[in-house]
Amino acid sequence: MEPYRPFVDWLVLDWLMLHPDSEELTKEFKAHILQIATKDVKIDGKTRPLMVAIKTTVSSLYKCYTGEKRQVSYPEFV
Numbered sequence: 001m002e003p004y005r006p007f008v009d010w011l012v013l014d015w016l017m018l019h020p021d022s023e024e025l026t027k028e029f030k031a032h033i034l035q036i037a038t039k040d041v042k043i044d045g046k047t048r049p050l051m052v053a054i055k056t057t058v059s060s061l062y063k064c065y066t067g068e069k070r071q072v073s074y075p076e077f078v
Contacts, residue, residue, distance in 0.1 A: 003057065003074045007050060010077075011036055042076040050075070 015032050016022065022029065041053040048056070053075045063069035 001054065001057065004050065004054065006077070007039055007041070007075070008033070008036060011039075044073050 011033055015029060019029075037049065037051045039050045040047050041050045042048075043053040043056050056073050057075065060069055060071070060073040064072055
């Protein structure tokens with residue numbers, strides 16, 4: 001989902017700053033990117049792992065579609 005793209009972009013930029021000559025998709029790079037699931041995200045005033053925040057965003061979107069809620073919950077960087 002697009003609201004979470006900056007978190008992935010940040011991890012890729014972090015990798016490239018540590019490994020500026022990196023041009024291949026290595027096992028180490030994949031392991032670095034897999035950290036995304038556990039990165040802390042602030043959502044609805046609480047700090048949660050990114051995977052939990054995604055569930056919160058999806059749930060709030062569903063509630064908007066059903067009329068239970070009027071605003072989608074989006075993440076913030078911590």
